[in-house]
Amino acid sequence: MKGNNMRREQKIPQGSYPARNRLEVERYPEARSMLIQDTRTRNGGDLLARIVSRDNMVQAYKQVRKNGGAAGVDGMTLDGMKIYLSEHYETLIRSISDGSYRPLPVRRVEIPKPDGGVRLLGVPTVIDRMVQQAVAQVLMPIFERTFSDSSYGFRPGRSAKMAIQKARDLYNDGYRYVVDLDLSKYFDTINHELLLNMIREEVHDKAVIQLIKHFLKSGVMVNGILSVTDTGSPQGGPLSPLLSNIYLTKFDREMEKRGHKFVRYADDVNVYVRSRRSAQRVMTSCKHYLETKLKLKVNETKSKAGSPLKLKFLGFSLRSTTAGQASIRIHEKSIDRFKMKIRELLKRNQGRSIKTVLDRLNLYTRGWLNYYSIADAKSFIQRMNGLIGRKIRAYIWKQWKRIKCRFENLQRYGVFRSKAWEWANTRLGIWRIAGAWIMTTTITNKQLEYLGYDDILKRYITLHSNC
Numbered sequence: 122m123k124g125n126n127m128r129r130e131q132k133i134p135q136g137s138y139p140a141r142n143r144l145e146v147e148r149y150p151e152a153r154s155m156l157i158q159d160t161r162t163r164n165g166g167d168l169l170a171r172i173v174s175r176d177n178m179v180q181a182y183k184q185v186r187k188n189g190g191a192a193g194v195d196g197m198t199l200d201g202m203k204i205y206l207s208e209h210y211e212t213l214i215r216s217i218s219d220g221s222y223r224p225l226p227v228r229r230v231e232i233p234k235p236d237g238g239v240r241l242l243g244v245p246t247v248i249d250r251m252v253q254q255a256v257a258q259v260l261m262p263i264f265e266r267t268f269s270d271s272s273y274g275f276r277p278g279r280s281a282k283m284a285i286q287k288a289r290d291l292y293n294d295g296y297r298y299v300v301d302l303d304l305s306k307y308f309d310t311i312n313h314e315l316l317l318n319m320i321r322e323e324v325h326d327k328a329v330i331q332l333i334k335h336f337l338k339s340g341v342m343v344n345g346i347l348s349v350t351d352t353g354s355p356q357g358g359p360l361s362p363l364l365s366n367i368y369l370t371k372f373d374r375e376m377e378k379r380g381h382k383f384v385r386y387a388d389d390v391n392v393y394v395r396s397r398r399s400a401q402r403v404m405t406s407c408k409h410y411l412e413t414k415l416k417l418k419v420n421e422t423k424s425k426a427g428s429p430l431k432l433k434f435l436g437f438s439l440r441s442t443t444a445g446q447a448s449i450r451i452h453e454k455s456i457d458r459f460k461m462k463i464r465e466l467l468k469r470n471q472g473r474s475i476k477t478v479l480d481r482l483n484l485y486t487r488g489w490l491n492y493y494s495i496a497d498a499k500s501f502i503q504r505m506n507g508l509i510g511r512k513i514r515a516y517i518w519k520q521w522k523r524i525k526c527r528f529e530n531l532q533r534y535g536v537f538r539s540k541a542w543e544w545a546n547t548r549l550g551i552w553r554i555a556g557a558w559i560m561t562t563t564i565t566n567k568q569l570e571y572l573g574y575d576d577i578l579k580r581y582i583t584l585h586s587n588c
Contacts, residue, residue, distance in 0.1 A: 168326040172259050173214050181254035182206070185247060185359070193246030194228045194342045202247040217252065220328060224249040226340035226347055227355050241309060243341055243355025253336060253360040256329070261363060263323050268366060269373035274387035275362035282495045282588065284386045285437045285449055288393070291382050292429050292439055292447040296393035298400040301432050302407055303423035307388035308365060309353040312416040313337050316354070316368050336360060362387070368415070375410055384434075391434055400426035437496060451496045459489060463505070467512040469519045469551065478516060479573040482509075486577050494584035506578040513574060514564050515555035534563035 171177060185199070192198050197205060206213070216222040227243030234240055245253065261277070268276065273284040288299075304310075316337070317330060324330060341348045341355065354361045365387060376383050376392065381403065383392040392407060394400050404426045408419045425432060429439045430447070436455040439447040451459075466482045521527040524545045531541035536559065544559045554560060570576055 168259055168324060169218065169328040169332070172255050172329065172332075173217050177255050177258055178214070178251070181251050181258060184254050184258075185251045188250075188359075190247075190250070191228075191230075191244055193244050193249065194225055195246050197247050199247055202251070205248065213248070213252075217332070220331065222252070222332070222335070224252070224336050224339040226342040227357065229341050229343045230357070241306075241355070242357040245339075245358045249336075249339075250359055252332075253358045256332065256336075257360050257363050260324065260329075264363065264367055264370075267323065268370055269377060269385070271376070271383050272366060272370070272373055272385045274385065274389070275366055281386055281435045281492070284384050285435055285495065287384050288391060288429060288434060288437075289439055289447050289449055291384070291393040296382055296395055297428065298394050298397055298426065299429045299432060299434075300392040300394065300400050300404045300407060301425045301427075301434065302390040302392070302404075302411070303420040304388045304390070304411070305418040305420040307417065308356045308361060310417055311354050311365070311368050312352060315416065316364060319367050319371065333360070333364075372407075372411060372415060375414075376407075379406075386435055389435060391429075393429070397426070436493070440497070448497045449495055451493050451498050451501070455493070456501065459505075463509060463512070467509070467516060469516050475513075475517060475520065476573055479513070483573070483575040487575065487580070490577060490580050490584055494581055495588045497585075499578075499581065499585070502578050502581045506576065509574075509577065510566060510569055511552075511555045513569055513572075514560045515551050517564060518551055518554055518560065531559070531563065534568075536563055 182202075185202070189199065192201075213222070225246050227245050227249075230242040230244055231239040232242055265276065271287070273279045273281065273287070313334070317334060320333065321330060336358070337354060338350060340350050354364045369385065369388070369390075372390075373383075373385060381392050381394070383390065385391070390407075392403050394403055404424065408421075408424070411417045411419055430441055432438065433452040433454060436452055438450055438452040440450040442448055462485060463482075466485060467478065471478070518527070521530050528541050528545035531544060532538060536544070540559070544554075547554065549557070564572075566576065
């Protein structure tokens with residue numbers, strides 16, 4: 122069919138795509154937000170027409186470009202997508218409209234987990250990502266109103282920070298025990314028929330249902346071998362987060378029906394109760410519901426019932442204050458991973474310029490602080506700021522490898538000639554010198570900022586005050 126032929130053309134090597142000016146997607150007028158669309162047509166309107174509308178597709182295109190990401194099984198890059206659409210856009214729209222569109226298999230990628238094992242991701246082609254994004258933009262407002270107030274993951278206006286704040290509030294309201302449920306390989310075990318039936322409750326456009334089914338059944342390519350996907354919605358595509366929330370909404374409603382207090386972020390589920398006995402009972406009942414009704418697998422080894430002061434949730438935990446209430450803290454495992462990453466970024470044998478090192482360091486710490494700034498962690502951040510400063514000074518000292526270089530640079534920083542010569546010839550180790558007055562008084566914190574270091578204590582204080 123015509124649509125299938127069009128999809129096969131994606132396999133053309135990247136450099137061979139002909140440049141065309143017939144369609145410049147990025148020049149279209151700014152698309153309207155799909156989140157404010159009238160959802161009254163959800164049961165009767167032509168959803169597929171809304172999906173393939175010019176405004177919606179342009180918005181999807183821009184979002185995929187913004188998200189970035191690697192190529193799929195066809196090798197097409199984001200730049201290649203623009204060229205491809207300039208020639209094949211109308212054909213793509215026709216194939217979606219007449220039902221001949223078929224997504225290509227996703228490319229399997231393994232991402233190591235911090236605590237061991239791997240997370241399996243499926244990378245769709247850039248064209249398939251755009252179509253998935255277009256579908257998600259139309260379906261999101263339809264399903265958003267059906268989601269539980271206790272669900273925080275992959276939803277507009279909600280975040281992990283809000284989830285941990287809710288957990289803290291529940292603890293302070295007297296729910297001092299938590300059932301921490303771990304769903305084994307959640308995204309890979311979603312039952313397709315159950316999911317499609319859940320979607321049909323809100324979406325009555327059969328063409329849209331069929332399109333989603335094609336994405337679910339597109340398969341996975343591993344080392345050039347195609348594997349059929351009878352279950353699961355692989356992480357990596359724009360549509361998967363929405364589908365994952367739809368699937369667990371049944372569980373959310375069951376929890377609400379039973380009167381349970383809970384917080385869910387994607388497949389991270391915490392149910393809060395008032396006693397240890399209740400926690401054990403809820404653990405058993407939740408496991409039974411998830412495994413019998415939703416065909417999921419609860420990891421009994423990782424699922425626990427205990428105190429939120431000890432258990433990790435989204436990288437956080439709680440801390441009991443003197444008033445008997447709880448504050449948010451960074452979990453020890455998250456702290457350990459942060460320290461490990463800092464050591465990696467500031468290794469003295471990497472042979473990079475100090476500017477490059479600081480750019481990479483800042484990129485990591487800014488993202489980390491944006492996430493963890495909600496925690497009460499000023500003393501820890503202060504200690505780490507001092508440690509990072511010392512590591513940077515050690516890196517600089519090692520770069521001043523020769524005696525002459527050290528001598529000249531120390532003088533440049535204002536050290537008297539005699540002292541500069543004395544320290545340039547010292548036999549003390551690099552780490553001891555980095556903490557000695559000769560470095561702390563010459564390469565001050567202000568000097569570190571001048572060199573490009575983004576002071577993590579200052580940034581934390583600013584971010585935390587706004588939480």
